[in-house]
Amino acid sequence: MSGQTVPADFSGHMLDLDEDEDLEVFSKNTSLADGSPMPNSPSSMVNQYRLEEDEEEQQDANAKDIFVTVDNPESHVTAIETFIMYRVLTKTTRSEFDSSEYEVRRRYQDFLWLRSRLEENHPTLIVHPLPEKFVMKGMVERFNDDFIETRRRALHRFLNKISEHPILSCSQHFRVFLTAQELTSHKKQGPGFLSRMGETVRAVANSVRGLRSRPEEFTTMQEYVEDFSNKVCSVDKVTQRIIKEQREYLDEMRQYGPTYTQWAGSEEELAEPLKGVAGCVERCSKETEEQIHHLSEVLVPALHEYVLCAETLKAVMRRRDNIQAEFEAKNEALASRKVDQEALQEEVDALADRVELANNALKGDWSRWQSSMRTDLRSAFISTAEKNVEYYEKCLAVWESFLLSQRAEPSEQRDGEERLIPVMVGHHTSRHCDPNDQTYECLHNLHVHGQKFPLDSSSCCSSCCSSETLPLLWMENRMVAPSLMIVR
Amino acid sequence: MRMRPESPTSSGEKKMAEDVKDESVATDSELLAADGSQNTAVEEEGGCTLLRRMEICVAEAEKRSGKNAVNMQETFTVYLIETRPMDAVAEGRNPAPDSLWRRYSEFELLRSYLIVTYPYIVVPPLPEKRAEFVWHKLSADNMDPDFVERRRVGLENFLIRVASHLVLSNDKILYHFLTEEHGWREVVYETGFQAKADSRLRALSATFRVRNTDKRFMDMKHYSDELQSHTSQLLRARARVADRLYGVFKVHGNYGRVFSEWSAIEKEMGDGLQSAGHHMDAYAASIDDILEEEEHYADQLKEYLFYAEALRAVCRKHELTQFELEMASQDLISKKHQREELATGIVRTFSFKGMTNKLFGQEAPEQREARLKLLEELITEGEDAVKEKTAECEEHVERAWVDMERFEEQKDKDLREALINYAVMQISMCKKGIQVWSNAKECFLKM
Numbered sequence: 036m037s038g039q040t041v042p043a044d045f046s047g048h049m050l051d052l053d054e055d056e057d058l059e060v061f062s063k064n065t066s067l068a069d070g071s072p073m074p075n076s077p078s079s080m081v082n083q084y085r086l087e088e089d090e091e092e093q094q095d096a097n098a099k100d101i102f103v104t105v106d107n108p109e110s111h112v113t114a115i116e117t118f119i120m121y122r123v124l125t126k127t128t129r130s131e132f133d134s135s136e137y138e139v140r141r142r143y144q145d146f147l148w149l150r151s152r153l154e155e156n157h158p159t160l161i162v163h164p165l166p167e168k169f170v171m172k173g174m175v176e177r178f179n180d181d182f183i184e185t186r187r188r189a190l191h192r193f194l195n196k197i198s199e200h201p202i203l204s205c206s207q208h209f210r211v212f213l214t215a216q217e218l219t220s221h222k223k224q225g226p227g228f229l230s231r232m233g234e235t236v237r238a239v240a241n242s243v244r245g246l247r248s249r250p251e252e253f254t255t256m257q258e259y260v261e262d263f264s265n266k267v268c269s270v271d272k273v274t275q276r277i278i279k280e281q282r283e284y285l286d287e288m289r290q291y292g293p294t295y296t297q298w299a300g301s302e303e304e305l306a307e308p309l310k311g312v313a314g315c316v317e318r319c320s321k322e323t324e325e326q327i328h329h330l331s332e333v334l335v336p337a338l339h340e341y342v343l344c345a346e347t348l349k350a351v352m353r354r355r356d357n358i359q360a361e362f363e364a365k366n367e368a369l370a371s372r373k374v375d376q377e378a379l380q381e382e383v384d385a386l387a388d389r390v391e392l393a394n395n396a397l398k399g400d401w402s403r404w405q406s407s408m409r410t411d412l413r414s415a416f417i418s419t420a421e422k423n424v425e426y427y428e429k430c431l432a433v434w435e436s437f438l439l440s441q442r443a444e445p446s447e448q449r450d451g452e453e454r455l456i457p458v459m460v461g462h463h464t465s466r467h468c469d470p471n472d473q474t475y476e477c478l479h480n481l482h483v484h485g486q487k488f489p490l491d492s493s494s495c496c497s498s499c500c501s502s503e504t505l506p507l508l509w510m511e512n513r514m515v516a517p518s519l520m521i522v523r
Numbered sequence: 524m525r526m527r528p529e530s531p532t533s534s535g536e537k538k539m540a541e542d543v544k545d546e547s548v549a550t551d552s553e554l555l556a557a558d559g560s561q562n563t564a565v566e567e568e569g570g571c572t573l574l575r576r577m578e579i580c581v582a583e584a585e586k587r588s589g590k591n592a593v594n595m596q597e598t599f600t601v602y603l604i605e606t607r608p609m610d611a612v613a614e615g616r617n618p619a620p621d622s623l624w625r626r627y628s629e630f631e632l633l634r635s636y637l638i639v640t641y642p643y644i645v646v647p648p649l650p651e652k653r654a655e656f657v658w659h660k661l662s663a664d665n666m667d668p669d670f671v672e673r674r675r676v677g678l679e680n681f682l683i684r685v686a687s688h689l690v691l692s693n694d695k696i697l698y699h700f701l702t703e704e705h706g707w708r709e710v711v712y713e714t715g716f717q718a719k720a721d722s723r724l725r726a727l728s729a730t731f732r733v734r735n736t737d738k739r740f741m742d743m744k745h746y747s748d749e750l751q752s753h754t755s756q757l758l759r760a761r762a763r764v765a766d767r768l769y770g771v772f773k774v775h776g777n778y779g780r781v782f783s784e785w786s787a788i789e790k791e792m793g794d795g796l797q798s799a800g801h802h803m804d805a806y807a808a809s810i811d812d813i814l815e816e817e818e819h820y821a822d823q824l825k826e827y828l829f830y831a832e833a834l835r836a837v838c839r840k841h842e843l844t845q846f847e848l849e850m851a852s853q854d855l856i857s858k859k860h861q862r863e864e865l866a867t868g869i870v871r872t873f874s875f876k877g878m879t880n881k882l883f884g885q886e887a888p889e890q891r892e893a894r895l896k897l898l899e900e901l902i903t904e905g906e907d908a909v910k911e912k913t914a915e916c917e918e919h920v921e922r923a924w925v926d927m928e929r930f931e932e933q934k935d936k937d938l939r940e941a942l943i944n945y946a947v948m949q950i951s952m953c954k955k956g957i958q959v960w961s962n963a964k965e966c967f968l969k970m
Contacts, residue, residue, distance in 0.1 A: 262788045290763070309942070
């Protein structure tokens with residue numbers, strides 16, 4: 036939300052647990068233009084000048100004034116249940132915090148509580164989702180290590196997303212969550228169960244009525260949310276499928292390599308190259324394993340988060356619609372002239388304000404969210420692509436070293452031709468080599484045409500090696516080891 | 524280029540072509556001296572082979588229809604064999620090649636003939652009749668164009684191997700096969716080779732009952748079993764890996780589709796997503812070529828899988844000749860005992876005649892004389908048989924050992940090259956992967 040800043044005087048609202056507390060905060064926020072002095076810590080002042088606080092690159096250490104980590108999961112056993120407690124560490128320079136460091140222990144339920152309070156207080160802000168409550172199907176034990184670690188990371192991200200949000204990070208509930216040693220007393224306060232029920236009933240009633248006229252931009256938003264949800268779910272599914280296929284590929288590779296070793300057992304001359312190939316297959320298998328691991332650790336969680344985000348967005352859109360519907364209902368009642376006009380008028384005005392605030396909040400948060408989504412997914416995809424490049428580079432090196440080892444056998448027939456030329460091949464077009472060398476073969480499609488051509492020719496075999504298929508690998512006689520290193 | 528350079532023999536063939544200038548070239552007259560009857564291989568000094576004189580290739584494949592032996596309509600594939608005199612090629616003239624069409628069954632007939640006629644040679648195998656070690660996408664259909672193409676290459680490889688073999692290349696039937704389209708079958712049958720073929724039962728019996736086999740041959744037989752077992756295991760595992768790899772690549776194609784759809788709803792991210800999607804499509808498509816190439820590697824291994832069978836056949840022939848020798852010797856010994864028995868009256872071993880003699884009295888001297896005379900004849904025959912069998916056995920051992928050593932050298936060289944080729948293919952695949960994902964990364968950066 037551009038231009039949003041830390042509210043002026045927060046302390047007065049600390050104990051004000053009225054549902055509308057944050058709306059008051061909003062209405063006070065005319066700050067930026069008049070440049071009213073902020074009583075907050077100097078570092079947080081930087082926030083107000085941050086026009087676009089979405090790009091992670093723009094957030095250097097100075098701008099961030101609160102650091103939260105979630106770690107150290109520990110099992111807690113009571114008579115009734117077993118659950119995991121996570122350590123939540125906070126380091127901050129914000130003045131509304133009494134101290135600069137806090138350490139508390141929280142369980143998943145506590146996170147749920149925090150999130151639901153945040154959503155209640157800011158119904159049309161986009162609150163980052165939590166990892167799912169229930170275990171994925173197929174898992175036997177609820178608390179296996181992978182599950183806990185995945186959840187821990189997601190909880191960590193959740194708190195960080197909240198702390199990066201200009202409005203949510205100022206929430207009193209957030210502060211309480213981070214600082215209070217004992218959360219139970221705080222949990223009991225706040226709108227009761229019944230009032231929440233009432234709200235839900237009203238919401239359902241309103242949605243049944245339908246909206247009169249939703250502003251166009253929110254209709255567009257709604258459509259986008261639907262589409263986005265579909266797309267990100269699809270990408271998530273595709274990614275899961277890729278992991279599955281990769282795992283099966285890995286299993287077969289692990290059976291394949293040993294067939295070479297077994298064969299080597301009955302050979303003499305051939306034993307050495309056979310074992311060489313077996314070794315290569317094994318090493319490539321390890322790289323495959325790492326690549327799968329990376330996918331699971333980086334891309335899958337990121338996609339999954341945004342699958343959940345899509346659901347959050349849908350809920351936000353619904354809540355906004357409900358707020359509007361509530362207003363419309365009361366407004367219509369007013370127009371029917373059947374009831375006490377004065378009292379109703381006040382109520383209608385308040386509801387109208389509420390609608391406007393809700394819409395503005397959403398609009399503001401929307402672009403922030405989009406930016407954040409772009410950044411997060413972009414970086415996850417980039418990381419995946421980088422890892423895949425690295426995977427292929429490593430496998431390439433493995434097979435090249437095998438060729439090197441084969442070349443080391445003195446070829447009696449060829450004399451005088453053999454020379455190992457250190458050739459560096461980069462993946463961006465340039466290739467450097469010793470200009471004194473003679474002819475080379477393009478490795479690219481060696482078995483289709485073993486033609487030789489001078490090194491400085493720009494098109495070696497135009498039929499197969501267009502500029503797109505770089506890097507070209509130059510070798511002197513097919514048997515000789517090619518490049519010695521790959522340069523980024 | 525008609526011949527695939529990765530075919531293991533190609534480098535050998537090129538080498539021999541180069542050596543042509545140095546070596547004396549056998550004249551055609553030598554080949555044509557025979558009057559059409561079967562000839563035996565002549566090992567010449569300097570090792571001239573048919574391939575030196577003649578460029579051979581299997582250029583094309585075509586579908587034909589015709590009536591088969593039981594008068595039913597069938598579709599089959601024929602292969603075009605082209606030959607050109609090597610000296611014309613060397614001189615740079617480019618005469619039109621002589622050509623004829625042969626179908627797979629004729630190749631099989633040729634090979635059967637060679638196996639029977641040269642039982643001491645490890646006869647090169649034919650490409651497989653039916654597609655085996657198929658991974659899921661690859662068709663097991665004999666009419667599939669990829670299969671036909673690979674078979675064409677395999678048949679060419681077979682001809683080149685045979686024509687470059689010191690012994691096999693001189694065979695008249697081979698020459699006929701390459702040069703005369705019609706009536707070849709009849710000529711082959713006329714050689715009567717089928718009658719010379721060893722019966723399976725005899726061969727099997729020999730394997731179990733033979734006593735003194737050459738250890739080298741037994742080791743070689745054992746090796747052939749291992750070779751067969753290991754290569755088939757490898758091929759099976761490779762096919763499964765190929766199947767899985769295919770799956771991995773193809774699923775990435777889904778990224779292409781989804782990214783494209785997703786890009787339509789995004790503003791800033793749209794371009795990056797869209798172009799990344801294209802790269803994912805390219806990645807998914809690239810596996811087809813990659814695996815097609817790998818099939819050639821599989822074919823190289825398959826050749827040696829089938830070679831193992833040929834190697835074993837040579838070893839079995841040794842067992843058979845040795846067994847026949849032992850039988851002949853045994854027979855001779857028993858006849859000599861009988862003679863001794865008759866001559867001296869001493870019964871060495873229990874015999875029916877001996878029993879009846881005891882029971883019913885000895886036979887008359889004239890009868891005894893007749894029988895002795897018969898025995899002497901049989902013994903002489905037996906001695907000749909033993910001599911013959913001994914010679915046969917020794918000759919087989921000698922010649923076979925030479926060829927088995929040649930085979931071993933060829934196998935080591937060819938398979939090492941095949942492994943290197945495989946590494947080259949893997950490198951090529953890795954480079955493609957690096958390319959695609961680097962491009963994808965560039966696109967993601969633009970998001």
